[in-house]
Structures are given as C-alpha cells and as structure tokens.
Amino acid sequence: MGGEARQQRYDDYLASVVGELLAHDARVRGIDVTAEVDGGVVHLRGRVDRADQLDTVRRLVGRLAGVHAVWDRVRVAGRDPVVLDIGCGDQRQYPTNIGVDRRRTPSVAAVADVARPLPFRDASVDRVFAVHVLEHLIDFLPLVAECHRVLRPGGVLHVLSPWWRHVNAVADPTHVRLLDTQTVKGICSGPDRPSWYPLHVGRDESTVFADLTPLPPGEDPDERQLARFFD
Structure with missing residues (x-):
C-alpha cells in the first residue's frame, strides 16, 4: 500500500x-x-x-x-476566531484567515515582512498559522515572540516545518534553518524570551508539527508536559 x-x-x-x-x-x-x-x-x-x-x-x-x-x-x-496566516503566499490554511505576507497575492490581506514586527495590536488574535515559514528565517525567534505578543490568552500558534532528516528540508534552497521536535522545546522556554505551553508537538516522516499557547510573563511550561513531547 x-x-x-x-x-x-x-x-x-x-x-x-x-x-x-x-x-x-x-x-x-x-x-x-x-x-x-x-x-x-x-x-x-x-x-x-x-x-x-x-x-x-x-x-x-x-x-x-x-x-x-x-x-x-x-x-x-458567538464570536468567530480572529486568525492570522503569516507567510501564507498564495494559499491560506482556511479561507477566512487573514493572510499576511510581504508579497501581495489574492490570499494576502496585510502586506508585511514577517521578519519584522507584525502590524497587529497586542492580544488581538486567537490563532496564528506559521506553515512552512520558520525554516526560511535565519533567526525565527523574533517572529515567534511577535506571535506571542499578538495572541490573546488561550490563543494558539500552529507551526509546520520540514523535518530536518527529510529531503524536503534541504531540497528548497530558500530553507536556511533545519527543525526537529527538539527545536520546539527550545522555542517553548529560554532566557529573555516569551514562554509557551506545548499543547501538542510531533512529526511524521516529513514534517514537524506544533500547537503552542502563550504563557504569561514569568511563567514557565510544565515540566511534565515538556516530558510528554521532548527528550
């Protein structure tokens, strides 16, 4: 099969x-x-x-x-979620998502460079999709921090990126970072950056998946939850 x-x-x-x-x-x-x-x-x-x-x-x-x-x-x-689809290019994950990209396409509602501060207010959105985006940024932590800033409490950041051992990770010459589930562990907690609680993290043979929710300042993710997903 x-x-x-x-x-x-x-x-x-x-x-x-x-x-x-x-x-x-x-x-x-x-x-x-x-x-x-x-x-x-x-x-x-x-x-x-x-x-x-x-x-x-x-x-x-x-x-x-x-x-x-x-x-x-x-x-x-009674309220629909406000959802950003950053770096969406020509295709949003859901048709009602707010597309954000530096290149204007029919799917893009806000033209912005995702390597710079996002043009949205603090705690103003419910979901952020970063699908095949992080691997294109030499330093993606500022973007992750921006996602933390714009998400409401209880919001979710959805990340998809090529798994480092699959050919897709290196076949695209615009990919400048390689990711693993362990990379997400580093995203969740670290010095001088916002912390995340991992709702779900995993991978298949080609892709790393992560659903993360922002933690308040000074709060670290539960070690038991980290142990569920990470070495």
Whole structure:
C-alpha cells in the first residue's frame, strides 16, 4: 500500500475515533463540534458557549495516537476566531484567515515582512498559522515572540516545518534553518524570551508539527508536559 493510501485510511480511522469521543465522552458529549482529519491534522468546526469547552475538546483529541495537530474554526460565545496566516503566499490554511505576507497575492490581506514586527495590536488574535515559514528565517525567534505578543490568552500558534532528516528540508534552497521536535522545546522556554505551553508537538516522516499557547510573563511550561513531547 502506498504512503498516501495508508495515510488516508489512517485519517479515516482517526476521524471515526474522534467522532466516537465527541459522541460518547461525558466531558464533551453534546458540544456542537465536528471533526475532519487530513494528514493527521484534526480540523474542528462548530460552536461552543465557553472557551474551556473548546480547550477540553482539543486536549482530549490531542491525546489520541496518530494526531499530529489540532486546528479549529470554532465559534466561542458567538464570536468567530480572529486568525492570522503569516507567510501564507498564495494559499491560506482556511479561507477566512487573514493572510499576511510581504508579497501581495489574492490570499494576502496585510502586506508585511514577517521578519519584522507584525502590524497587529497586542492580544488581538486567537490563532496564528506559521506553515512552512520558520525554516526560511535565519533567526525565527523574533517572529515567534511577535506571535506571542499578538495572541490573546488561550490563543494558539500552529507551526509546520520540514523535518530536518527529510529531503524536503534541504531540497528548497530558500530553507536556511533545519527543525526537529527538539527545536520546539527550545522555542517553548529560554532566557529573555516569551514562554509557551506545548499543547501538542510531533512529526511524521516529513514534517514537524506544533500547537503552542502563550504563557504569561514569568511563567514557565510544565515540566511534565515538556516530558510528554521532548527528550
């Protein structure tokens, strides 16, 4: 069986497991959220009354083996999330995302160099997608710090980058950084930079995935959660 066919079958399996969890787990039963799975990424859609309900769904789904990341387009208390898609180029991850790139395309709503401060207010967005962006920056920590600044408490930064051992990491001559899951550990905590709590971190044979939520100043990530994902 080819890799793509196997992944599709596993996605179908994960979708059924997530569906059973949403239907029967007492902690989330009755919540108006549905899920689709694509390449090990679970896409949640629907609406909830409170943010903690969505947090519970994310946490339970993220515990399932084979889930690489949990993304959502879920209304919370009647409000749609504000989502940035930085370095999106010609394609946003969701059509309603706010595309941010230094090159104007039909997908870009805000023209900005992501290597410089982002043109958004503090704590003004709910999600930030950085999909195949970090590997193009010699120093991506300032961008990560900017994502921390613009995210609201409880917001999520979604990172995808080529895994350093896969050919995709070195085949593109514009890639200047190599990443591993251990790189994400360094992103989560370090001197003189904002800290992150890792909701989910993993990889497949080609890609590193990370879902990170910002921690308040002076707070470090839980060592038990770091041990879950990192050596």
